[in-house]
Amino acid sequence: DGGITQSPKYLFRKEGQNVTLSCEQNLNHDAMYWYRQDPGQGLRLIYYSQIVNDFQKGDIAEGYSVSREKKESFPLTVTSAQKNPTAFYLCASSFASGVYNEQFFGPGTRLTVL
Amino acid sequence: AQKITQTQPGMFVQEKEAVTLDCTYDTSDPSYGLFWYKQPSSGEMIFLIYQGSYDQQNATEGRYSLNFQKARKSANLVISASQLGDSAMYFCAMREFLNSGSSNTGKLIFGQGTTLQVKP
Numbered sequence: 583d584g585g586i587t588q589s590p591k592y593l594f595r596k597e598g599q600n601v602t603l604s605c606e607q608n609l610n611h612d613a614m615y616w617y618r619q620d621p622g623q624g625l626r627l628i629y630y631s632q633i634v635n636d637f638q639k640g641d642i643a644e645g646y647s648v649s650r651e652k653k654e655s656f657p658l659t660v661t662s663a664q665k666n667p668t669a670f671y672l673c674a675s676s677f678a679s680g681v682y683n684e685q686f687f688g689p690g691t692r693l694t695v696l
Numbered sequence: 697a698q699k700i701t702q703t704q705p706g707m708f709v710q711e712k713e714a715v716t717l718d719c720t721y722d723t724s725d726p727s728y729g730l731f732w733y734k735q736p737s738s739g740e741m742i743f744l745i746y747q748g749s750y751d752q753q754n755a756t757e758g759r760y761s762l763n764f765q766k767a768r769k770s771a772n773l774v775i776s777a778s779q780l781g782d783s784a785m786y787f788c789a790m791r792e793f794l795n796s797g798s799s800n801t802g803k804l805i806f807g808q809g810t811t812l813q814v815k816p
Binding site for chain 2: 615617622623624625626627630640670672674682683684685686687688689690692
């Protein structure tokens with residue numbers, strides 16, 4: 583089955599620690615995205631990547647880092663510089679080109695800082 | 697400035713009735729796409745329906761239809777014959793093709809969402 587997987591589903595972190603959230607897709611999509619969602623709020627874009635070895639900052643990139651070494655994978659690292667990292671993180675992917683560009687989402691990772 | 701506005705934080709609807717969720721948007725880009733997503737309590741985002749700015753007809757997908765009024769910059773989602781499983785949060789999102797700096801970024805801008813509860 584094609585889709586997007588994210589792991590772990592729940593993640594607990596102590597203050598001052600870096601953590602990495604995994605995102606893998608087997609949809610052969612070129613573009614991948616990371617969003618952050620706070621309770622009762624919409625999604626905000628953290629980083630996105632249209633091709634391997636290239637990525638751009640979104641609206642709230644401070645305190646986060648990403649890599650795109652493989653087409654299928656787009657891991658997100660939440661660094662200790664992120665002041666308020668407790669949130670729900672969603673990864674998405676899509677075909678990069680085309681007028682119609684539906685994004686497919688993974689099941690999300692809920693990060694809690696203790 | 698808010699690019700996507702969803703003015704209804706919460707809505708109730710009786711099972712089997714129709715409901716309209718409001719969405720207004722703001723863009724100067726002549727080419728854009730509008731999306732609706734459903735987010736159940738599990739957290740996953742489920743794509744429902746898409747409307748392109750040049751589409752002449754309103755989009756429909758099963759029980760979902762989009763009331764697209766371009767001059768008013770509104771893209772309301774209509775759910776007909778509501779079911780208990782429709783209870784969820786609903787997000788309106790927009791993708792601009794030119795203002796994003798590249799026609800292929802695929803970047804989506806989301807509204808704050810509307811929580812819909814279907815009563816039995």
